[in-house]
Amino acid sequence: MKRSVATPDCPALVLGHPLFQGLPPECGAQLLLNMAILHVQDGETLFNEGDEAIEYLYVLSGQVEVLRHTQEGLERVFHIFRTGQLLAETAMFMSHGRYPMQARARGDGIVLCLKRQGLLAVCQAWPELALRLLARLSDQIYRRINEVEWFSDSTAAQRLAEYLLRLPEEADGRIRLPLTQRQLAVHLGVRAETLSRMLAEWVSHKRIQGARREWQVLDYPFLEQLAQAARRAF
Structure with missing residues (x-):
């Protein structure tokens, strides 16, 4: 990884994020204080679970995945952040002061590193930002609660249908899995063998077609009927 000084266009990109729109100029300067660019290569770790949480990130290009390892050593990918998105901003407010997950580059990319101290100072000076962050965190908690219910009340087939x-x-009608099949199995809470068997069965019944990470849905009504039973109204 290589750090460099932020370029002149970086402030406008960060302050154009919905979270920071309307930020007073003096608060914007505080937020961007000591901002730096980080050039990362595919597979490089930006921070590890348990590291001191002193920076949050804005993705300038490429993708960053956040993950944890299960007790069996398998990777559970929680989210993939893309260009224009912030990550780890909520970690800046955790009482233990540490990152709760690992962040890793997916392909080569560029991220902006923003300081925890500046974010906390701006929240004190401009309470509107604190309210926006509170709403953002509340939405994240709600999604996680729904995911817990989704895992406990749905079947493996329903979860796979909803995921697909x-x-x-893509333009040719195909979909590309952002995860490997082993990672997807962990994400769906099933064994890799179970996922492979489901995919093979759906291929044999012409519900889908493809292999590895490239697929195409052939029977949308089938998947919709499966997924609908596991969906919430809001």
Whole structure:
């Protein structure tokens, strides 16, 4: 990884994020104090679970995944952050002062490193930012609660159907899995063998087609019917 001084266009990009829109100029200067650019290569770790949480990140290019390792040593990827997104900003407020997950580059990329101290100072000076962060954190907690219920009340097939339907389609109608099949199995709470068997069964019944990380949905009504039972109204 290589650190460098932020370029002139970086402040506008960060302050254009919805979280910071309308920020008073003096608060913007405080927020961006000691900001730096970090150039990362594929697979490099930006921070580890348990490291001191002194910076949060803005993705300028590329992708960053946040993950934990299970007791069996398997990777559980919680989220993939893309260009224009912030990550680890809520970790700046944790009482233990440490990152709760590991962050790792997916492909080469560039991120901006913003300081915890500046974010806390701006929240004190401009309470509107604190309220926005509180709403953001509340939404994240709500999503996690729904995910817990989703895991406990849905079948493996329902979870896989919902996951596939949420993936964006490419121009040719295909969808690309952002996770390896082993990572996807951990994400869905099933054994890798179970996931492989489900995919093979759906291929044989012409519900989907493809292999590895490249797939195409052939029977949307089938997947929608499966997924609908596990969805909440809000």
